[in-house]
Amino acid sequence: MATRTAIIEQIYDDIRDKILKNEYAPGSKLSENSLSSDYNCSRTPVREAIKRLEQDGFVTVLPQSGSYVKELTLKDYQHIAEVRTYLESLAFRLNCENEVDIGPFSAILDAMDSCDMENPNEVMTFSDLHFQFHLEMVKASGNEILLTTFNRLNLNTNSLLFYQRLSTQGKIQTQEEHRKILDFLEKRDATRGEKFMFAHLWRKRNAYKRSRV
């Protein structure tokens, strides 16, 4: 089977994950040599993985110099938020049309509810679940191209935490919105639900836009 080609995939996913989780900090170097020894393989698969990451905007490659984790500007974050808003609005509409089961979504929201926002660890869990909720929305749509497109957006931890209200009060407000989104989804109210989903995400985009110095 196609187990061989999975090496590149695995390296790509791994590095991407570490970038999104800020384990590889923006600006830090990704050397083909050191990575190839990390993964116990030659430079070739590492190289292809880095090329893919470059294509997706996670990495900047300077020829004959090195590959570096991309440092995103506020403008980049704004642009990503804009695209994201529209992609997720589409996802919501498709989910209404497909009459998807809201069970999995409810489960995530319930798990988020039980996070204690005074405990930093659980705040982290809350953020992870928050992203899960949105990712699930895209996955459920059944549009593979939409999912691929969404996954290529550099939605790293920094971008996700930006202007997030991580207090207990903030959690309550966020969850209220999420439950409202789920209500619209349950009622298959694409028009009003999409509008609400749009507003939910576009607000963040506007935060990026305003915070330009």
Add this chain to the structure above:
Amino acid sequence: MATRTAIIEQIYDDIRDKILKNEYAPGSKLSENSLSSDYNCSRTPVREAIKRLEQDGFVTVLPQSGSYVKELTLKDYQHIAEVRTYLESLAFRLNCENEVDIGPFSAILDAMDSCDMENPNEVMTFSDLHFQFHLEMVKASGNEILLTTFNRLNLNTNSLLFYQRLSTQGKIQTQEEHRKILDFLEKRDATRGEKFMFAHLWRKRNAYKRSRV
């Protein structure tokens, strides 16, 4: 400078172009060997280009077997049309916000007007310009991530021509809609314009959806 790495870029663009223009037919084989002799280089750059094309959904790579131009199903076309609709709606909104100059757009529409739809050659030109119009809309937005995302959609000739009304009558109707879009853009009427742009594109999506057999 970074002239070396441009080889991959060039090969990628070239193959992508040929796929979009149906010069490489869906299902046809893209051998690394024959391509590397075509471009007078080794397999390495060709290979990286193909990997990128695979990532973008233009090519299917079967391990130890070969790379093939992806054969898109109606469902794929539908999915692409869905994503496209939302991306271009975003582009329109951004163009309103940025108060872009409608001059270049008018120029394209004028050129389209002068195409004789009884002449197959000019029908081709009309289609090219039609795509240009939509691409320009995305380019003008100033959102690089949006542009990259849009370019990665497999909007090939087949998909673009599908259910296109290529008669003189069809041209008139299409152009009316385009001029209306431009009107909204000139008035910076993001809300109503976006709605119109959305309908303009979503109709095509629905055509794909209905034509499922």
Add this chain to the structure above:
DNA sequence: TCACTGATACTTGTATGCTAGTTTGTGTTT
């Protein structure tokens, strides 16, 4: 005639070597 088997010629996957450009650090000069 058909079904199966096996060898062969293909394909891509991976490793490695070489080249050319960039960075860095050291030693010299002022």
Add this chain to the structure above:
DNA sequence: AAACACAAACTAGCATACAAGTATCAGTGA
């Protein structure tokens, strides 16, 4: 001490060699 120049060490770009899986086709058996 500071600035410059040069050399050495590092980087990725690309070519090539080998490994391993896949498809094809001829030949043999029934």
